[in-house]
Amino acid sequence: xxxxxxxxxxxxxxxxxxxxxxxxxxxxxxxxxxxxxxxxxxxxxxxxxxxxxxxxxxxxxxxxxxxxxxxxxxxxxxxxxxxxxxxxxxxxxxxxxxxxxxxxxxxxxxxxxxxxxxxxxxxxxxxxxxxxxxxxxxxxxxxxxxxxxxxxxxxxxxxxxxxxxxxxxxxxxxxxxxxxxxxxxxxxxxxxxxxxxxxxxxxxxxxxxxxxxxxxxxxxxxxxxxxxxxxxxxxxxxxxxxxxxxxxxxxxxxxxxxxxxxxxxxxxxxxxxxxxxxxxxxxxxxxxxxxxxxxxxxxxxxxxxxxxxxxxxxxxxxxxxxxxxxxxxxxxxxxxxxxxxxxxxxxxxxxxxxxxxxxxxxxxxxxxxxxxxxxxxxxxxxxxxxxxxxxxxxx
Amino acid sequence: xxxxxxxxxxxxxxxxxxxxxxxxxxxxxxxxxxxxxxxxxxxxxxxxxxxxxxxxxxxxxxxxxxxxxxxxxxxxxxxxxxxxxxxxxxxxxxxxxxxxxxxxxxxxxxxxxxxxxxxxxxxxxxxxxxxxxxxxxxxxxxxxxxxxxxxxxxxxxxxxxxxxxxxxxxxxxxxxxxxxxxxxxxxxxxxxxxxxxxxxxxxxxxxxxxxxxxxxxxxxxxxxxxxxxxxxxxxxxxxxxxxxxxxxxxxxxxxxxxxxxxxxxxxxxxxx
Numbered sequence: 001x002x003x004x005x006x007x008x009x010x011x012x013x014x015x016x017x018x019x020x021x022x023x024x025x026x027x028x029x030x031x032x033x034x035x036x037x038x039x040x041x042x043x044x045x046x047x048x049x050x051x052x053x054x055x056x057x058x059x060x061x062x063x064x065x066x067x068x069x070x071x072x073x074x075x076x077x078x079x080x081x082x083x084x085x086x087x088x089x090x091x092x093x094x095x096x097x098x099x100x101x102x103x104x105x106x107x108x109x110x111x112x113x114x115x116x117x118x119x120x121x122x123x124x125x126x127x128x129x130x131x132x133x134x135x136x137x138x139x140x141x142x143x144x145x146x147x148x149x150x151x152x153x154x155x156x157x158x159x160x161x162x163x164x165x166x167x168x169x170x171x172x173x174x175x176x177x178x179x180x181x182x183x184x185x186x187x188x189x190x191x192x193x194x195x196x197x198x199x200x201x202x203x204x205x206x207x208x209x210x211x212x213x214x215x216x217x218x219x220x221x222x223x224x225x226x227x228x229x230x231x232x233x234x235x236x237x238x239x240x241x242x243x244x245x246x247x248x249x250x251x252x253x254x255x256x257x258x259x260x261x262x263x264x265x266x267x268x269x270x271x272x273x274x275x276x277x278x279x280x281x282x283x284x285x286x287x288x289x290x291x292x293x294x295x296x297x298x299x300x301x302x303x304x305x306x307x308x309x310x311x312x313x314x315x316x317x318x319x320x321x322x323x324x325x326x327x328x329x330x331x332x333x334x335x336x337x338x339x340x341x342x343x344x345x346x347x348x349x350x351x352x353x354x355x356x357x358x359x360x361x362x363x364x365x366x367x368x369x370x371x372x373x374x375x376x377x378x379x380x381x382x383x384x385x386x387x388x389x390x391x392x393x394x395x
Numbered sequence: 396x397x398x399x400x401x402x403x404x405x406x407x408x409x410x411x412x413x414x415x416x417x418x419x420x421x422x423x424x425x426x427x428x429x430x431x432x433x434x435x436x437x438x439x440x441x442x443x444x445x446x447x448x449x450x451x452x453x454x455x456x457x458x459x460x461x462x463x464x465x466x467x468x469x470x471x472x473x474x475x476x477x478x479x480x481x482x483x484x485x486x487x488x489x490x491x492x493x494x495x496x497x498x499x500x501x502x503x504x505x506x507x508x509x510x511x512x513x514x515x516x517x518x519x520x521x522x523x524x525x526x527x528x529x530x531x532x533x534x535x536x537x538x539x540x541x542x543x544x545x546x547x548x549x550x551x552x553x554x555x556x557x558x559x560x561x562x563x564x565x566x567x568x569x570x571x572x573x574x575x576x577x578x579x580x581x582x583x584x585x586x587x588x589x590x591x592x593x594x595x596x597x598x599x600x601x602x603x604x605x606x607x608x609x610x611x612x613x614x615x616x617x618x619x620x621x622x623x624x625x626x627x628x629x630x631x632x633x634x635x636x637x638x639x640x641x642x643x644x645x646x647x648x649x650x651x652x653x654x655x656x657x658x659x660x661x662x663x664x665x666x667x
Binding site: 037038039064066067070071072073074075076077078079080082083086087094095096097122136139140143 | 421422424430531536541545590640642646
């Protein structure tokens, strides 16, 4: 370490002597007050007087600190500041407004410490007051920005919720001679739009389409793709009788669309002819629907196909089944099979057991499957769940 | 469902068979406001301390903006606590806004309460024609802004500094960071509900013997407001404390406790 010498040393000593205790106090770069425990001002430095415009005689022994505050500050002082000081012995960085001698307001930051006597009784409060005009202005801007951000978040949530409502048909349409039920349960608290969807609509007399799918991702962007998928399927199924062709059209649309999202779809065309329902199924990366015949046998129908939106030529096939009275068909998303309890998945086997049982209605099947998957993960689905159940009524 | 004891962070001490005395804190802090006063009643009373929902160690998930959109939600809680704990002939001691909460509770369930102690009560903080509450609507908005500007600092910059120091016996370990710290949105609503309330019309209906404890220099509830409360209640008396400020339970616990004792132990003394 180098020590200063010569003239510099003399100047240093002189400065030290000039800066006596009185100057340290009076000309400190902050206002400084000493008050009795009841707040009566005992001593105040010049900086405080300069900041506020009061004369020493107006304050000392005449005013309590709280009386120098704005009305709002007085309430804050009494409900927060004084209790804090009394309980903790100190209070820091409290934002208050002083009312100056000319009536103007001075935003300040205040630190206080409470000194106690040997018996622990409050003796004196020492308070430093910092001019905080610029800081307060900046903080108000920050606060406004925070409030705006909170408002936009609430707005976005409301929007997502509204979108979600439009994406999930509340109840499936009534199809003559066919019992159809659907269930949907969003992940988590349900406040965010999920990627699962289903749609059931009519093409012609005794000609119906059931679609179920899962768009990757969540939130508004996923919802936009979900809407695109649903509307494309509605148009493409009018044009193409075979579900695989409708799915190919959807694949082309997704490939051309400015999205890198992909999706899975199981598309089912149902036609009634001569009193019998014929189903044609095509699956694009989607779990195969489960077909339970009235004799109690269960099998998956269709063949696994490629996810949509990934490659230009997605390999897709159609499979046909004949639905007889008492038969059921269950379409579902992976929110069922991938329901997790710790490290364990609900899985296809449990689902097969549930789907093999006999149910008196499509509604009973759909709700049994969903409630079992929910129960498995203690009622808190990590992923969306969608289910469509179809049953041919007994004659 | 969480028990009422956990929801309100209820702490019971004193004589299990004693007359119950329930201490309720005001806006801003929690039951620690009573830590210098409540223990003085443990020899004779069953002392019950609790936090209002949203304050101190209460269960924040129990806060329902709808329920707590008026003071009656808080009064219902007081009645529920008394009912649940089977408190009979209870003395209710309410500070600041809890004084009016106690008045509302006594109006709703008069049989539960033997006596009311109202510390720094105000049935209306805002001036209204001839009535001087002490504040204007602008003042209340100013206070809400004061709350806002302090939460910026409180939430991020100012880490709670709570130290156990031998020279400051008041800083007990059990005094958690929760003291005077409330979720900003809850504090905002509680402040609004408190300072915009008007309970002047509720006063004449409460015949429970009541004691108004009034400080000489209370900037929140001036002496004239304490007198107003005392005049309007059919069975009230007032004691003027020498204590300064709005929190005599902290600044003058001996004087406060002595005044309460004289009111609540009066009959006992006569028997002795």
